Amino acid sequence: MRVAVMTAPGRVEVEERPDPGIEKPTDAVIRLAATCVCGSDLWPYRGIEPLDGPRPMGHEYVGVVEEVGGEVTTVSPGDFVVGSFFASDNTCEICRAGYQSSCVRREAAAPGGAQADLMRVPLADGTLIATPGVPEPDLVPSLLAASDVLGTGWFGAVAAEVGPGKTVAVVGDGAVGLLAVLAARELGAERIIAMSRTPARQALARELGATDVLTERGDEGVAAVKDLTDGLGAHSVVEAVGTQESMMQALRATRPGGHMGFVGVAHEVSLSGMDVFFSHAHLHGGPAPVRQYLPDLVRRIWERRIDPGRVFDLELPLERAADAYRAMDERKSVKVLLRPRG
Ligand SMILES: [Zn+2]
Numbered sequence: 001m002r003v004a005v006m007t008a009p010g011r012v013e014v015e016e017r018p019d020p021g022i023e024k025p026t027d028a029v030i031r032l033a034a035t036c037v038c039g040s041d042l043w044p045y046r047g048i049e050p051l052d053g054p055r056p057m058g059h060e061y062v063g064v065v066e067e068v069g070g071e072v073t074t075v076s077p078g079d080f081v082v083g084s085f086f087a088s089d090n091t092c093e094i095c096r097a098g099y100q101s102s103c104v105r106r107e108a109a110a111p112g113g114a115q116a117d118l119m120r121v122p123l124a125d126g127t128l129i130a131t132p133g134v135p136e137p138d139l140v141p142s143l144l145a146a147s148d149v150l151g152t153g154w155f156g157a158v159a160a161e162v163g164p165g166k167t168v169a170v171v172g173d174g175a176v177g178l179l180a181v182l183a184a185r186e187l188g189a190e191r192i193i194a195m196s197r198t199p200a201r202q203a204l205a206r207e208l209g210a211t212d213v214l215t216e217r218g219d220e221g222v223a224a225v226k227d228l229t230d231g232l233g234a235h236s237v238v239e240a241v242g243t244q245e246s247m248m249q250a251l252r253a254t255r256p257g258g259h260m261g262f263v264g265v266a267h268e269v270s271l272s273g274m275d276v277f278f279s280h281a282h283l284h285g286g287p288a289p290v291r292q293y294l295p296d297l298v299r300r301i302w303e304r305r306i307d308p309g310r311v312f313d314l315e316l317p318l319e320r321a322a323d324a325y326r327a328m329d330e331r332k333s334v335k336v337l338l339r340p341r342g
Helices: 039-045 137-146 149-159 175-186 199-208 218-228 244-253 273-279 290-302 318-329
Strands: 002-008 011-016 028-036 061-068 080-083 118-121 128-130 167-171 191-195 212-214 234-239 254-262 282-285 314-317 336-339
Touching: 002 039, 002 318, 011 318, 028 080, 028 137, 039 318, 061 118, 061 137, 080 137, 080 290, 128 290, 137 149, 137 290, 149 175, 149 234, 149 254, 149 282, 149 290, 167 175, 167 218, 167 244, 175 191, 175 199, 175 234, 191 199, 191 218, 199 212, 212 218, 218 244, 234 244, 244 254, 244 273, 314 318, 318 336
Parallel strands: 167 191, 167 234, 191 212, 234 254, 254 282, 314 336
Antiparallel strands: 002 011, 028 061, 028 118, 028 336, 061 080, 080 128
């Protein structure tokens, strides 16, 4: 099979590797229908996150089950499935509380990479959801989005306690931020402020539910949110970047008593105790427990109530993975869909 491997920062090559097989009775092997490049894949690409040797890439996936281990009961060969980036048993106490991404048996869902023709998924029963049937081709990008960026944006909105009557601000105009806007709309927010400087992303944010768009950043961004909220700040703020500036912008844009959901993978961020203490904000975030939301998200997509696949603005065959990384690194693309059989 082919898989995209990051061999050094800025360098991605599509290699031939042996097909994955069942290693444990709880495994499944799936043939990918579509996969994609994640914003978090750009951290090692940019050399910000260390790379210890060549790394098979990708953790977002939809596809058809080829083979299952002897203990797998909920999915069968031929099922079209979607799963989260972390494998989870979905039965332990942490999973039952809704935090599958901290499952006591947590492991990577795509140990051999998902930007590939085939992948092995551990803990298949707890990790994968079968769709009601083989999806129409136009639903595939949306189902793929559910695997990570939609589930992550959704968790950001839930963590920020988005709901009816609330004003929500979203920091970050990548796929996760844009889908946090969609989540906020679905969860009934009254006003949704997207923060973006890029016209195409501003337009997409509005299409997905943003009522206001702000171009300011940092302290100016905070002031602009306060200007729109009688000087108070937003009830709910979703942080979907993971830098020092974006975290501080989100914290300061949250009104006292409000909620901030942070889902950008934080790199080199430190929060001052005094800033947190005096913010009076509720802070919640982390790696999204996408598995918790998958049944609901798949249903909404299947019924065509939401179209999160709108975040894919470029589609390439798997063998052009290097071009996909470049396009996202240069912010020429919000998110690139890769077709193994493209
Ligand atoms: Zn668990």
